[in-house]
Amino acid sequence: MSKVFIVYASAGAGHQKAAEALFDYLKRESPSLEIRLLDILDYSHPLVKRLYSDGYIFLISKLPWVWYFFYRLSSYLGNHPVISLGNYRNSKAFCGLLRKENPDVVISTHFLTSSIISVFKRRALSPKPRLVAIITDYTLHPFWIGEGVDLYITSCAYVKEQLEKRGIESERIKAYGIPAKDTFYVPAQRNEIAQKHKIAPKEFTVLVITGAIGIGPIEHIVKALAGKAQVLVVCGRNKRLFERVSLMRLPLVKVFPLINYVDELMSVSDVVLTKAGGLTITESLAKSLPMVFFSSIPGLETANERTLKRCGAGFRACGVPEIVSTVLSLKNDPGLYTTAKENIERFRSQSTLKAIADELRRFTR
Incomplete structure (x- = not known):
């Protein structure tokens, strides 16, 4: 029986709802798969989890211009190796779970998971787990792009084109849409x-x-x-x-x-x-x-x-x-x-x- 992790981050409701919609569908329609639904922030340092969840809500509601500054800065930096390494080191518990459970596929609805697994696969010198990144917006943020991603699923053809312009092979991109109930x-x-x-x-x-x-x-x-x-x-x-x-x-x-x-x-x-x-x-x-x-x-x-x-x-x-x-x-x-x-x-x-x-x-x- 193949083992599949569906992983989201509880920072904003959309990532979680997309993951839950896919989890419910696969549990019903693909009973041959062993599927787990995980919040990546449950495997992070408690301070990091609070910053992602409470910090996100505080910034968008009280200081949206600060949020926009970080958005523009992160768009410029992209998935920088230093950022990816920091995410990886903060998620040692999740990486330990990957080693223990050895899933065949991880489906990610948040870029944080994609970043961590890209580093994990490079260090393990292994193609496992296969990584599917579901981009949950109608535009592309560079944080989603990682060498360990085997398949990108985009909301629309426009995001697919954005990935192609950044050098991702067309065969690795499917414009299937964002999962909803x-x-x-x-x-x-x-x-x-x-x-x-x-x-x-x-x-x-x-x-x-x-x-x-x-x-x-x-x-x-x-x-x-x-x-x-x-x-x-x-x-x-x-x-x-x-x-x-x-x-x-x-x-x-x-x-x-x-x-x-x-x-x-x-x-x-x-x-x-x-x-x-x-x-x-x-x-x-x-x-x-x-x-x-x-x-x-x-x-x-x-x-x-x-x-x-x-x-x-x-x-x-x-x-x-x-x-x-x-x-x-x-x-x-x-x-x-x-x-x-x-x-x-x-x-x-x-x-x-x-x-x-x-x-x-x-x-x-």
């Missing part, structure tokens, strides 16, 4: 789901996804849209935001805490209003929903915005008036809305989970 790809009955959640099924509906911590002028956006469209607000872990928006008691506005049925809310929505995280984009594409981006984190997310805007599947809006104007344009201009949906159909990946599973079977023969 297969429930996002299942056609759903709008009326039934609307009835379940007490949502008006015939109203033009805007789904506001605030991210795990609720960044952006959410309350002002909701106030401005109230009465012009039906608004569903997912507040994530931000309990204060949930309480404040709930107390507004605005017409056709429904508020949700952290939930595990975003796919259902997307099934009754017409537009997604969100920051440009890689997994939220993938889920919206799977549901064929045009996106309006706001308050994206400088760096990868703003680069994601540009990719989606370039292909015509997303719109960037700065400030509450422009957000409302863009949403109402999509509501009132059938031609604009239809064109965005058609662009999504051309751009989005389908059968991502199956394609990755088929590739994995070839790796483990």
Whole structure:
């Protein structure tokens, strides 16, 4: 029985959700594989784990310009040998697990794992484990590139082209898309789901996804849209935001805490209003929903915005008036809305989970 590790880093929810989606699919569809789901930060020094998780949230919410500075610096340095060696030395426990368990394949949804295993394989003078890097954004950060990566799986053809420009052979790159729960790809009955959640099924509906911590002028956006469209607000872990928006008691506005049925809310929505995280984009594409981006984190997310805007599947809006104007344009201009949906159909990946599973079977023969 072939042994497979699926490894993420619990810094930002998208890496973990992509790993979990693939893990669930493979457990169900590939029972011949022995599969483990791991958080690479559980094998790091506690201080490093806290810096990755809490430090990330602090920077993007309080000091986004500092985050952007580090993003630009890391883009310039790339996967420098000193950085890779530092990551490797900080993850001795994980490397010990690799030696003990000897997995055939490691699938990584975070560049940290790719960096560590590249050094591990070089020092062990071994081709094992085979390393599959799933790039969970719609742009390329140089940290993903490593000599130990056997296969890159990208979100779209654009990221594949970026890798090729950096010298990666085309045969080592597959533009299969980012894994998302297969429930996002299942056609759903709008009326039934609307009835379940007490949502008006015939109203033009805007789904506001605030991210795990609720960044952006959410309350002002909701106030401005109230009465012009039906608004569903997912507040994530931000309990204060949930309480404040709930107390507004605005017409056709429904508020949700952290939930595990975003796919259902997307099934009754017409537009997604969100920051440009890689997994939220993938889920919206799977549901064929045009996106309006706001308050994206400088760096990868703003680069994601540009990719989606370039292909015509997303719109960037700065400030509450422009957000409302863009949403109402999509509501009132059938031609604009239809064109965005058609662009999504051309751009989005389908059968991502199956394609990755088929590739994995070839790796483990």
